[in-house]
Structure formats: structure tokens, C-alpha cells
Amino acid sequence: MPPEKDEKAVHARRFDFFGLFFNALLPLAGMLLALLIGAIMLLILKVNPLTAYAQMINGAFGSVSGLTQTLVKATPLLLVGLGICIAFRASVINIGGEGQIIVGALAATWFPLTFRTWPGWLLIPSTLLVGFMAGAIWGFVPGILKARLRVNEILTTVMMNAVALQLMNLLVRSVLMDPAGISAGTYLAQSERLPEQAWLMRLVPKTLLNTGSLIAVALAIVVYIFLWRTTIGYRIRAVGFNAEAARFSGINVPFNQALSLTLAGGFAGIAGAIEVMGVQHRLLEGITSGYGFSGIVAALFGGLHPLGTIPASILFGALLVGGDKMQRAVQVPNSLIDAILGLVVLFVVGSALWSRRWAAHRQMAAAKNQEEQA
Secondary structure, eight states, rough: OHHHHHHHHHHHHHHHHHHHHHHHHHHHHHHHHHHHHHHHHHTTTTHHHHHHHHHHHHHHHHHHHHHHHHHHHHHHHHHHHHHHHHHHHTTOOOOOOOHHHHHHHEEEEEEEEHHHTOHHHHHHHHHHHHHHHHHHHHHHHHHHHHHHHHHHHHHHHHHHHHHHHHHHHHHHTTBOOOOHHHHHHHOOOOBBOOOOSOOOOOOSSSOOBBBBHHHHEEEEEHHHHHHHHHHHHHHHHHHHHOOHHHTTOOOOOHHHHHHHHHHHHHHHHHHHHHHIIIIISSTTTTTTTTHHHHHHHHHHHTTOOOTHHHHHEEEEEEEEHHHHHHHHHHHHHHHHHHHHHHHHHHHHHHHEEEEEHHHHHHHHHHHHHHHHHO
């Protein structure tokens, strides 16, 4: 190869390295920009931003209680994010995490209350499996509508969220309502406490941190192996990279898109099951806490990679826990905390758009470089 072509090849490799570095830093830059705008808002309220953000960091990582609570918040974010990674790799969007968490929690409440005589070694994995299946069914509905009728999955997943929410409101006020509350006349919208053999083991005494966090990390590794080391994972990624080329090569595009939405729902269902089995030990209203939407941002921040979603989920869990501490410490309105977190979501999602544009620019530049070399 002539020297000038060697030089162009080296330049192309450097360009690729710079692109990867740029894509990795872009979500972080988006978050820092959001925090900077939040600092301006704090100054308007005559609050020292350094003090406020110091309290946020201290609340999330400054104590055993804060650190464990951060990991507890990160667990459902990670599980929802893993499903998002699978769905996005097939070029479909799952906005139905909220509903899938709810149906997973419903199933994980009904099952151990119905089979309360089962031993823990059988009841716990069975309940997790039932939670996965419930979420998977909730994801399968928009998946099959997308595959067979080409119905937009964004619309169907959002509508399924509303259906799941109303279903939970109905059941938790009727057949799943705590009998003790009915007898006492309180009629609280919550279920009976799960039998103790269905509880996930606590990892740190007197905290909410449980083995669900370890399960989530293990599943992140499984998803990585699934996507990059199996034939099915290759087909899902091929569909997302170029659906027409995948179809031409014999890959069933509708099937793989429906499969990815089904798996995404299943992982969100596990998140709901772990929230019931490991944290609340019963079904409560508002059990999702917005994890279905925040998990999307965690996945985007992690580069839509299952292993990258692990630290991204911990970071967003820290923002949730630290935001509560900041509100109490510096006495700022709760709406300001929501605004700062909303800005983080906005800029991180926006950074994903810029990342895709940058990737397209890199591909065009690489193609042009190859033409010049030819």
C-alpha cells in the first residue's frame, strides 16, 4: 500500500477512536449542562449551588443508608434499561415500562399469596418467573401489533401503561386489598403482606438493599451475552442496524421486533416483582415511582449497552436519592428537584440524538475515505 494510503488508514482509525470517545462523553456533557442550568435556578432562589449539590452527593453516597438506597433505586432502573437495550437494538421503542412493571408486581403479589405454603427455594424463583411472564405478555401485545399490523409501538405501549394502571387500581381496591385493612375499616389501597418465604434476602441489615440488585447485575451480563454471543442476538442487532438488509438475508424482521418488545416487557416485569418481593413486601399504589421512564434515560446514558447501563442506573439512582436529601437540607421546593431531574432527562435524551447524527457523519466520512483510497 502506498505511503499516502497508510496515512489515510491511520487517520481513519484515529477518527473512529475520536468518535467513540465523543459518544461516550456526550451523555455526561448533557448531564453536566443540566446541572449547570439547575445551579442557575438555585441561585435565583438564593441557594448556594455548591452547598446544594454537596448535599445531593452526600445524600446518595455519604452514608451506608444513602448508598444502599441508591442501589435499591438503581435496581429497577437497570432492569428496565436492559429491556430498552434489547428493544432499541431491534429499532423499536418500548415506552411501556411503567405498565409492565405494574403487571409484573401484580403477578408477583398474586402468586405467593395464592401458593403461600410453598417453600422459599421454590416460591422465590417461581414468583420471579411469573413476574417476567406477566411483563412479557404485556410487551408481546404491542410487539405482535407491530409485527402483524404495523401499529406504532409508541402508541400501543403508552396505551398499555394506562390499562395496567387502571387494572392495578381496580384489583388493589377489590380482590387484592389487604383483609386486615378491610376488617379495621381503613380500606387502604394496598395488598396483604407477602409470606416471608417469598421475601428476597436483605444484603445489609436494617436497609432495603436486597438480592434483587445482584439478580439485576447478573441479568445485565446475560443480556450482553445474549445480544453479542448468540444467533438470536445477532439477528436482533441486524434488524436494528438495517431492517431491509436483514430481511434480504433471510432474517424474519417482524418476529425479531416482536421478540425484542416481549423480552423488554419481561425485564420490566422482573423489576416489578423485585420491588414487591424485596422492597415493599406488598403491592402499593405508585409502586413504579416513574422507573419505567427513568429506565429509558439510564439505558441511553449507558450507550444502549447492557454493561454500560449498570453504572448509568447507579448514577440516576443517586440523583433520585440525592435529590430528596438536597430538598430537605437546603429547603428548596420539590418542583425544583423535579425540574433538575427533568433537565437531566432532556439533555441526556438530546445527547443520544446528537450521537446518532455523529455516527451517521462518521459513516459518511468513512465511505468517502474508502472511495478516495479506491
